[in-house]
Amino acid sequence: MNSSKFFHVKRKIISAVMMSLSLVATLIAVIPLVLIFYYTISKGITYLNIDFFVAMPKPVGESGGGMANAIVGTLMLIGIGGAIGIPVGVMSGTYLSEFGNNKFGATVRFLTDVLSGIPSIVVGVVAYTLVVVPMKHFSAFAGGIALGILMIPTITRTTEEMIKLVPHSIREAGLALGIPKWKTTILIVLKTAWKGIATGILLGLSRAAGETAPLLFTALGNRFWSTNVMQPMASLTVYIYDYAKSPFEDWNNQAWTAALVLIIMISMLSLLFRIITRSKFKTK
Amino acid sequence: MDNPETQVNIENPNNKSNSLWISLKGQLKKFLSSHNIGDFIFERLTLLFAVLVFLLVILMGYEMYVGSKISIDKFGWSFLTNSVWDPVQEIYGALPIIYGTIVSSFLALVISVPLSIGIAIFLSEVSPDWLEKPLSFLVELLAGIPSVVYGLWGIFVLVPWIRTDVEPFLSEHLGFLPFFRGAPYGFGMLAAVLILAIMILPIVSSISRDILRSVPQSQREAALALGATRWQSTKIVLKDAKSGILGATMLGLGRAVGETMAVTMVIGNRAVISPSLFDPSYTMASVIANEFTEATSEMYLSALIQLALVLFVLTIIINAMAKLLVWSMERKLGTR
Amino acid sequence: MDIKISVKNLEAFYGKNKVLKNISIDIPRNKVVAIIGPSGCGKSTFLRCLNRMHEVVGGTITGSILVDGEDLTKTDPVLIRKRLGMVFQKPNPFPTMSIFNNVAAGLRFNGVRNKKILAPIVEKSLKQAALWDEVKDNLEDSGVNISGGQQQRLCIARTLAVDPEVILMDEPASALDPISTSKIEELIFELKKNYTIVIVTHNMQQAARVSDFTAFFYMGELIEYDKTTKIFTNPSNKKTEEYVTGRFG
Structure with missing residues (x-):
């Protein structure tokens, strides 16, 4: 009896210790998050001014200047990416949910998973051989294609999941009225699911905005103002990379500011994402 | 074009002489009365994009294979086992x-x-x-x-x-x-x-x-x-x-x-x-x-x-x- | 009457939602008490309160629950659950364990690791659960590769192995076919010789067949509690009569 009592106390203690350790692990994970945010905000804010948004980068040695071209460049690059990734993602996601209950559907589903696991730098290499090599020069278009490919798996899978969430009764109500399936899908099912799909799209766009690797040898970067998609284009991420590696303190500091602006841009996209999902649950 | 019944109007009595046409028309009619043309197009269209995703992954592998052909031909498996990576000497072991x-x-x-x-x-x-x-x-x-x-x-x-x-x-x-x-x-x-x-x-x-x-x-x-x-x-x-x-x-x-x-x-x-x-x-x-x-x-x-x-x-x-x-x-x- | 469990002024809450209202009930030793009532009447919650499993799903209670005079609400839940075992609606054997290990699981939690001690207990529990003859040659097979009825009897054996005083059953046969159901009912009849049993059921014939006493719950309240024969033949409350004659619920 005594030994069983001892064991009982022992296992209670072990349980308490293990459960506390799981809390410790969670707190450890929060430390780097806090540190990264702290440095990005405190260092980034010192160089944050209107110039950063409206001025062009200054040559080496001159202080000041901004990254107007890179901000516009990042927006244009994710725009091109979206123009490719959104239609492909939404349409293939629709296929998977509406007609994909077969071997081919399973294969495509598997391949989107595979695609989401392929490193973005590899996608950059493919965009290079596909677009840059035949065109014989770097271009925003090539970078946009790489970003578009990277968005496809996210958008495809959310579209599929969101359409599947639409209750079957809604679909049947349409079909029972004699509305053909395609009209039911577009007018009723997609209309019901669009908020969910939009969040998937925003998620894809915000991830693309943070990509650097696939742009290094596609859109390359540009120290000048350019909105020509057939020419190299600047982006915040490539600027951060170049400026962080540079030996000039001015540039290092501007890299922090660019990082802050980038994170703010991404947060705004995910804030939008949260607002949309919230209103979705309110209407329900 | 959505409703199977409207398809009946396609029938044209003047063409009765051509037996091939009639049989084709009959098959088309049969097809259209059991399928909705809009559904048919919609399914194929979404399928096209799904195929695109499928092809994309294959294309990626193919592009890189072609792009690395001369290196693969020259180094073969030694690319993976050779420990010298020297761009100046053009020796690439990964x-x-x-x-x-x-x-x-x-x-x-x-x-x-x-x-x-x-x-x-x-x-x-x-x-x-x-x-x-x-x-x-x-x-x-x-x-x-x-x-x-x-x-x-x-x-x-x-x-x-x-x-x-x-x-x-x-x-x-x-x-x-x-x-x-x-x-x-x-x-x-x-x-x-x-x-x-x-x-x-x-x-x-x-x-x-x-x-x-x-x-x-x-x-x-x-x-x-x-x-x-x-x-x-x-x-x-x-x-x-x-x-x-x-x-x-x-x-x-x-x-x-x-x-x-x-x-x-x-x-x-x-x-x-x-x-x-x-x-x-x-x-x-x-x-x-x-x-x-x-x-x-x-x-x-x-x-x-x-x-x-x-x-x-x-x-x-x-x-x-x-x-x-x-x-x-x-x-x-x-x-x- | 020899009282095993005495519940006084029990109230249960999920968040601010009151699901049990002022329940007082005495459960006699070595008898079967059936809890009946329409779905959502609080009968499952009541059962869970008896071994504090309501806490697992975020419930809280006030009032007292005495088992042999000891207040459960003031004892370590881990110890309580050893004394008051529970069998769930859907059979839930551990899929990663063999039949043997499933039965031994509860003992292992309590630190019994010696197979020489475990083996006879496992055998006895499986015999008590009327499963031994069907599985004795396949004790090392997975606990989920047997039929649903066998899985449920395995879960009963698993509960018996820790030697509880009370067995709480939450609609134990509702997911089973008629033959498996009758086996479980026979088993309950056998088990009450040694154990006090509280069984929640939505099947009134089942309640009439297996129980000595029946409690009728409605909207979180205990409407009537009496000998089973009385409840089913001559209930004193009108609501009870309407329910047992199938007019609602």
């Missing part, structure tokens, strides 16, 4: 790079996986609902930080800290081991491992959390009703979720292997095999990021594309294994 990739990813997993399982246990088994949501949100924020920002932080915060505190400490106390010898540069394998461990933490922990949650509540209740403590019931849940957590680990490995910017910025970028974690190293992704625009010769470019091909195949294998592991768990537990 062994030190593969070594750097494997070691950095593996060590990152060693740090990250136990922490991630701890986080998953806390979020799914311990934490009250009101705390779980904000904590999950914080961990997911970590996943939303762009890789290049991790790299920036790595260069200016993590690397100096490693150089002035961590490496001197390690060489003083554990210097008898070959892993902790050499000059404290800061930039090197250790920095890459730490930053990778932080970066894969969110994905491994959030998937593990979902995996633990997918274990039916009845399993916990069965254990608790037998007089199990919280930890004992958690052990039952972990046992059920074993292959799923292994799958999450594999996904983390896939991430670590392909992670580019942050690693490139802190690993020191030198293709050498050294047991010391203080020494610089190189990974496949960082070689490509670092040298691609400098590749002036055709052979150099081809070798880099071949490296991308190896990375492509490796991540596909890793991700496929991850998928299979998660599936096998779902089948065993009868969920989904």
Whole structure:
């Protein structure tokens, strides 16, 4: 009896210790998050001014200047990416949910998973051989294609999941009225699911905005103002990379500011994402 | 055109003389009365895009194969086993790079996986609902930080800290081991491992959390009703979720292997095999990021594309294994 | 009457939602008490309160529950659940464990690891659960590769192995076919010789067949509690009569 009592106390203690350790692990994970945010905000804010948004980068040695071209460049690059990734993602996601209950559907589903696991730098290499090599020069278009490919798996899978969430009764109500399936899908099912799909799209766009690797040898970067998609284009991420590696303190500091602006841009996209999902649950 | 009945109007009595036309028309009529033309087009259109996704993955592999043809022809398998990477001599052996990739990813997993399982246990088994949501949100924020920002932080915060505190400490106390010898540069394998461990933490922990949650509540209740403590019931849940957590680990490995910017910025970028974690190293992704625009010769470019091909195949294998592991768990537990 | 469990002024809440209202009930030793009532009446919650499993799903209670005079609400839940075992609606064997290990699981939680001690207990429990003859040659097979009815008897054996005083059953046969159901009912009849049993059921014939006493719950309240024969033949409350004659619920 005594030994069983001892064991009982022992296992209670072990349980308490293990459960506390799981809390410790969670707190450890929060430390780097806090540190990264702290440095990005405190260092980034010192160089944050209107110039950063409206001025062009200054040559080496001159202080000041901004990254107007890179901000516009990042927006244009994710725009091109979206123009490719959104239609492909939404349409293939629709296929998977509406007609994909077969071997081919399973294969495509598997391949989107595979695609989401392929490193973005590899996608950059493919965009290079596909677009840059035949065109014989770097271009925003090539970078946009790489970003578009990277968005496809996210958008495809959310579209599929969101359409599947639409209750079957809604679909049947349409079909029972004699509305053909395609009209039911577009007018009723997609209309019901669009908020969910939009969040998937925003998620894809915000991830693309943070990509650097696939742009290094596609859109390359540009120290000048350019909105020509057939020419190299600047982006915040490539600027951060170049400026962080540079030996000039001015540039290092501007890299922090660019990082802050980038994170703010991404947060705004995910804030939008949260607002949309919230209103979705309110209407329900 | 949507309604089968309207199709009847297509019939034209003047064409009765042509028997071929009639039979064709009959077949078309039969087809249209049993299919809706709009549905037919809609299905084919969405199918087209699904096929596009399918072709894209194949095209990627094909493009890289073609792009690396001259390197594959010249080096063959020695590309993977030769340990000299010398662009000047036009000799490309990726062994030190593969070594750097494997070691950095593996060590990152060693740090990250136990922490991630701890986080998953806390979020799914311990934490009250009101705390779980904000904590999950914080961990997911970590996943939303762009890789290049991790790299920036790595260069200016993590690397100096490693150089002035961590490496001197390690060489003083554990210097008898070959892993902790050499000059404290800061930039090197250790920095890459730490930053990778932080970066894969969110994905491994959030998937593990979902995996633990997918274990039916009845399993916990069965254990608790037998007089199990919280930890004992958690052990039952972990046992059920074993292959799923292994799958999450594999996904983390896939991430670590392909992670580019942050690693490139802190690993020191030198293709050498050294047991010391203080020494610089190189990974496949960082070689490509670092040298691609400098590749002036055709052979150099081809070798880099071949490296991308190896990375492509490796991540596909890793991700496929991850998928299979998660599936096998779902089948065993009868969920989904 | 020899009282095993005495519940006084029990109220249960999920958040601010009150699901049990002022329940007082005495459960006699070595008898079967059936809890009946329409779904959502609180009968499952009541059962869970008896071994504090309501806490697992976030419930709270006020009032007192005395088992042999000891107040459960002031004892370690881990110890309580050993004394008051529970069998759930859907069979929930541990899929990663063999049949043997499933039965031994509860003992292992309590630190019994010696197989020489475990083996006879496992055998005895499986015999008590009327499963021994069907599985004795396959003890190392997985606990989920047997039929649903066998799985449920395995879960009963698992509960018996820790030697509880009371067995709480939450609609134990509702997921089973008629033949498996009758086996479980026979088993309950056998088990009450040694154990006090509280069984929640939505099947009134089952309640009439297996129980000595029946409690009728409605909207979180205990409407009537009496000998089973009385409840089913001559209930004193009108609501009870309407329910047992199938006019609602």
